[in-house]
Amino acid sequence: MPNNFSWRPGSALPSIENHSRRKLDVLRDYLNVYFDTVVTNPRQDCLNITLVDGFSGGGAYQGSGSIEHGSPLVLLNAVEQARERINRNRKKPLDIKARFVFVDDNINHVEALRERLFQEGFGALVGTEISLIHGRFSAELPKILKLIRANQRVGRSIFLLDQFGYKDVPMSSINSIFSELERPEVLLTFAIDSFLNYLQDNSASLDLYRQFGIDQQFITEWQANKSDEALGRLITQRALMNNIQSGGGANFFTPFMLWSPTDNRWMMFAHMAQHQAARDKMLGVHWAAQNSFKHIGKGSMFSLGFDTRLIETKDSLFDFTEHDRTKLRDELLEEIPREVSSFMVNGYLPVEMFLERVGNRTAATNSDLFSAIKELSIAREIEIRSKSGAFKRVGSQVGKNDLIYLPLQRTLFSLK
Numbered sequence: 131m132p133n134n135f136s137w138r139p140g141s142a143l144p145s146i147e148n149h150s151r152r153k154l155d156v157l158r159d160y161l162n163v164y165f166d167t168v169v170t171n172p173r174q175d176c177l178n179i180t181l182v183d184g185f186s187g188g189g190a191y192q193g194s195g196s197i198e199h200g201s202p203l204v205l206l207n208a209v210e211q212a213r214e215r216i217n218r219n220r221k222k223p224l225d226i227k228a229r230f231v232f233v234d235d236n237i238n239h240v241e242a243l244r245e246r247l248f249q250e251g252f253g254a255l256v257g258t259e260i261s262l263i264h265g266r267f268s269a270e271l272p273k274i275l276k277l278i279r280a281n282q283r284v285g286r287s288i289f290l291l292d293q294f295g296y297k298d299v300p301m302s303s304i305n306s307i308f309s310e311l312e313r314p315e316v317l318l319t320f321a322i323d324s325f326l327n328y329l330q331d332n333s334a335s336l337d338l339y340r341q342f343g344i345d346q347q348f349i350t351e352w353q354a355n356k357s358d359e360a361l362g363r364l365i366t367q368r369a370l371m372n373n374i375q376s377g378g379g380a381n382f383f384t385p386f387m388l389w390s391p392t393d394n395r396w397m398m399f400a401h402m403a404q405h406q407a408a409r410d411k412m413l414g415v416h417w418a419a420q421n422s423f424k425h426i427g428k429g430s431m432f433s434l435g436f437d438t439r440l441i442e443t444k445d446s447l448f449d450f451t452e453h454d455r456t457k458l459r460d461e462l463l464e465e466i467p468r469e470v471s472s473f474m475v476n477g478y479l480p481v482e483m484f485l486e487r488v489g490n491r492t493a494a495t496n497s498d499l500f501s502a503i504k505e506l507s508i509a510r511e512i513e514i515r516s517k518s519g520a521f522k523r524v525g526s527q528v529g530k531n532d533l534i535y536l537p538l539q540r541t542l543f544s545l546k
């Protein structure tokens with residue numbers, strides 16, 4: 131294990147690297163959006179949630195000049211701040227009943243985390259709201275799932291699985307999370323480039339690789355693509371992401387790519403969920419943070435990425451994002467009618483179904499998609515009707531419950 135992930139009670143803290151800091155920023159931003167949007171009913175007065183940090187580490191890092199929080203403290207603080215923020219403007223107070231489960235297989239890390247929790251004022255919760263577990267995540271998971279199922283009706287939970295490489299979160303673990311709980315979300319770190327670099331001819335016969343859908347054909351294609359360092363790697367990363375998504379059993383998968391200068395390779399930080407609304411929230415975080423996007427081919431799935439080299443070379447990430455957004459809008463205007471036509475049944479497609487169908491393949495948020503749909507309806511490329519089938523006024527707001535129709539006579543003008 132590299133020194134930047136090594137803790138001991140009473141000893142100096144490891145220093146934090148930029149890409150780890152970025153990952154924690156994404157986690158923090160996502161949790162803020164999550165709590166702000168998860169309770170939509172003003173009459174709801176209680177939210178039960180379990181936050182599992184399966185690879186918790188020791189809780190803190192030495193930043194330049196100040197101490198920076200590791201993932202367990204990011205989780206704890208996010209809940210504490212959400213309680214305060216959400217209740218500020220509420221008539222009926224919302225009680226967030228959060229349970230935290232922190233697992234690490236290194237006893238020094240568990241004890242360093244215990245010490246840190248006391249130092250940060252969370253000591254009284256250890257043993258009640260906070261469970262500190264010394265063990266391997268995959269071995270502890272069945273007990274954790276049982277605990278969630280016993281205490282929560284819908285099993286609302288967030289699993290942060292910040293493993294060091296790619297071997298410690300088996301696909302079967304992700305699968306059991308998605309099959310045994312109704313509302314889980316998983317944030318998974320996966321050393322995608324190390325994984326590809328270690329692939330060998332005989333890997334297809336090893337369970338470690340087979341669980342990720344690696345077969346002889348995958349390896350042959352990777353070997354053929356590999357000399358094209360940029361595109362070949364992207365295509366293979368994408369194929370692997372598809373396998374992780376389908377093998378893990380999540381409907382929605384949002385990859386965020388982090389460049390690690392120390393290891394000289396890409397790491398993936400993926401968000402997995404069953405509901406398109408959750409993916410939309412995560413996409414919103416990436417746009418707001420102006421994380422860079424890389425995509426293969428027009429209209430295909432995008433991969434979200436942050437590359438610290440862009441900061442070091444002082445290239446601007448931010449123009450990139452705006453440029454991307456304009457390009458994305460043009461692509462959406464061109465592709466939405468085609469998408470609608472391929473998925474519609476009986477001449478129409480519900481907006482909600484459209485979001486589910488394109489969700490995984492676009493970096494557009496729902497608000498981008500709604501604007502594009504509206505623009506297309508103004509141009510009479512598509513028609514929007516309400517749930518009852520009544521025509522909606524051209525240019526009115528598009529909602530999830532609306533229906534998209536393709537006019538029989540599509541306009542001859544194409545939008546650009």
Ligand SMILES: C[S@@+](CC[C@H](N)C(=O)[O-])C[C@H]1O[C@@H](n2cnc3c(N)ncnc32)[C@H](O)[C@@H]1O
Binds near residue numbers: 135186188202234
């Ligand atoms: C990348 S670090 C986690 C950093 C932490 N999430 C943070 O943000 O500060 C990975 C941690 O996982 C622990 N670990 C390694 N293998 C594990 C396993 N199979 N189960 C649980 N913890 C494990 C290591 O001891 C290490 O503390």
